[in-house]
Amino acid sequence: MDKPEYCVVALSGGKDSTAMLLGMIERGMQIDCILFCDTGLEFPAMYAHLEKLEKETGREITRIKAEHPYEYLMFDAPVRRGNDSPIVRRYGAGSLGYGWPGPRQRWCTTRLKDMPREKFLRELRKQYRVKEYIGIAADEQYRLERERNKNPGHVHPLVDWNMTEEDCLQYCYGHGYDWNGLYGQFRRVSCWCCPLQSLQEALTSDIPTEYPIPENKRINKYREKWCA
Numbered sequence: 002m003d004k005p006e007y008c009v010v011a012l013s014g015g016k017d018s019t020a021m022l023l024g025m026i027e028r029g030m031q032i033d034c035i036l037f038c039d040t041g042l043e044f045p046a047m048y049a050h051l052e053k054l055e056k057e058t059g060r061e062i063t064r065i066k067a068e069h070p071y072e073y074l075m076f077d078a079p080v081r082r083g084n085d086s087p088i089v090r091r092y093g094a095g096s097l098g099y100g101w102p103g104p105r106q107r108w109c110t111t112r113l114k115d116m117p118r119e120k121f122l123r124e125l126r127k128q129y130r131v132k133e134y135i136g137i138a139a140d141e142q143y144r145l146e147r148e149r150n151k152n153p154g155h156v157h158p159l160v161d162w163n164m165t166e167e168d169c170l171q172y173c174y175g176h177g178y179d180w181n182g183l184y185g186q187f188r189r190v191s192c193w194c195c196p197l198q199s200l201q202e203a204l205t206s207d208i209p210t211e212y213p214i215p216e217n218k219r220i221n222k223y224r225e226k227w228c229a
Contacts, residue, residue, distance in 0.1 A: 009034045009122065011136065012062060014047050015190055018136035019054065020169035021158050023176055024056060025134065030158075035062045036121065038114040041070055042192035046181035053178065065121050067113045074099055074112055104197060106172030132156055140165040 008031045012018045026031055037051060043089065055062050076098040082089050088096055100110040125131050136142050137157045145157065159169065170184060183190040189197060 002129065004130040005209070006031070006132055007033045007125055008132050008134065009036050009125070010134045011118070012037045012051075013053055013136070014043065015136075016170045016173050016184065017138050017159060017166060018052075019178060020164060020172045021134060021136040022054070022058070022060075023172070024158060024162060024164075034125075035060055036118065037062050037064050038118050039064050039066050040109070040113040040192050041066065042194060044180075044183060044190060044193055046183050047190060050178060052162065052178050053071060057177075063121075065117045067117045069112075071109065071113060074108065075101070109192070130154075134158060136169075136171055138166045139163045 008024050010018070010025065010032055012022060012035050012039060022032075022035065028209065050113055051062055054060075067074075078097055078098055082094070082096075084094070088100065099106075099108045099112075122131055122133070133152070134156050135153055137160055138159050139162070142160060145151070145160070164172065173179075180190060189195045
C-alpha cells in the first residue's frame with residue numbers, strides 16, 4: 002500500500018523561503034507542515050517575522066532545535082581530529098569545540114539545521130511519502146547541481162515560477178513583510194554570525210542599535226583563544 006503524500010515547506014525565514022510559502026498558499030498548494038530549524042542565533046527581527054507570518058497566514062510554523070546549542074558546539078564539544086590537524090598542531094590534541102565555522106567548514110549548518118531536520122523528517126517518512134519544498138530562486142540554479150539538492154523528494158517552486166532573488170524580495174515587500182529593514186542593513190539575514198561572511202566582518206561589524214543581538218561574552222573567549 003502506497004504511503005500518503007506529506008508536503009513540508011522548508012522555511013528559513015528569509016526572502017526566498019517566505020516568497021515560496023506565500024506563493025504556495027496563494028496557489029492553493031498542499032502544505033502539511035511548515036518547518037523552521039531554530040539555531041538560536043537569528044536576529045530578533047527574524048523571530049518577529051515568523052510570528053507575523055503565523056498570524057497573517059493562519060498557518061502554524063513547526064520549530065525544531067538541535068540537541069546542543071551553538072556555543073557548546075563551538076567551544077566545548079569533543080571533536081575527533083587527526084594528528085595532522087592544524088588545530089591539534091597549534092593547540093594540542095585536547096582542544097574542544099569546532100571553532101568558528103567558515104565557508105568550507107559549515108558545521109553550524111550541518112549540526113544546527115541539517116541534522117535536526119533530517120531527524121524530524123525521518124520519523125515522518127515512516128508514515129508518509131514526504132515531499133520537501135525548498136526555496137532556491139530561479140537565478141540560483143547552480144545550487145541545483147549540488148548533490149544535496151538532487152534529492153527526488155525535493156521540489157523547487159521558485160525555479161518553476163521563474164522568481165529571482167530580487168523578485169522574491171519585492172514580492173515579500175509587496176505583501177507587507179520587510180523584516181524591520183534587515184535586508185537594507187545586512188548582506189545576509191540568517192544567523193547574525195553566519196560563516197558566509199568574513200571572520201573579521203563577523204567579529205568587528207557595528208551592529209546597528211535598532212537590531213540588537215543577544216550579548217555573547219563568549220565571543221571574547223573566541224578572540225582570545227583563536228585570534229591571538
